[in-house]
Amino acid sequence: MNCARARSLFDAEMDRELSGAGRNRLLRHLDGCRTCAGEMRRLRRAMETLRKSSLVPPAADACARLHEDMRKESPALPEVLDLDGLADWLRLPARELEPFLDQIPAFEIAGRLRFRRSSVEKWIEERERAYAEGRRTRRMRLEAV
Numbered sequence: 001m002n003c004a005r006a007r008s009l010f011d012a013e014m015d016r017e018l019s020g021a022g023r024n025r026l027l028r029h030l031d032g033c034r035t036c037a038g039e040m041r042r043l044r045r046a047m048e049t050l051r052k053s054s055l056v057p058p059a060a061d062a063c064a065r066l067h068e069d070m071r072k073e074s075p076a077l078p079e080v081l082d083l084d085g086l087a088d089w090l091r092l093p094a095r096e097l098e099p100f101l102d103q104i105p106a107f108e109i110a111g112r113l114r115f116r117r118s119s120v121e122k123w124i125e126e127r128e129r130a131y132a133e134g135r136r137t138r139r140m141r142l143e144a145v
């Protein structure tokens with residue numbers, strides 16, 4: 001499960017609507033992903049505060065709305081990403097990123113692979129240039145025909 005999918009399940013989990021395999025997959029993701037676990041914790045705390053501070057029970061969609069607000073004001077992306085975070089940032093499933101792991105700038109710490117966002121941004125810029133160059137070459141070739 002990737003971060004985007006995990007986060008789309010937060011509201012259902014908060015409303016205790018998840019069960020069985022789906023919930024297990026979410027909990028496994030939360031075990032391995034500190035970013036999502038932190039967001040889930042913040043959401044739980046916010047809901048708790050809301051419950052305690054209001055005399056009437058929160059509206060049915062209160063959790064979804066809270067989560068939406070949190071997403072809007074969520075802190076900037078961390079400068080160092082793990083593989084899941086990188087995949088999330090690049091809008092790709094992590095397994096599709098794996099073949100590129102020997103190209104993407106990374107460093108290893110405590111036996112784990114980490115990615116500095118600014119380095120990956122430079123790498124993306126190189127790819128953009130290469131892609132634009134390739135497009136130009138293809139166009140020239142077409143025009144020459």
Ligand SMILES: [Zn+2]
Pocket residue numbers: 002003004006029033034035036037084
């Ligand atoms: Zn995650």
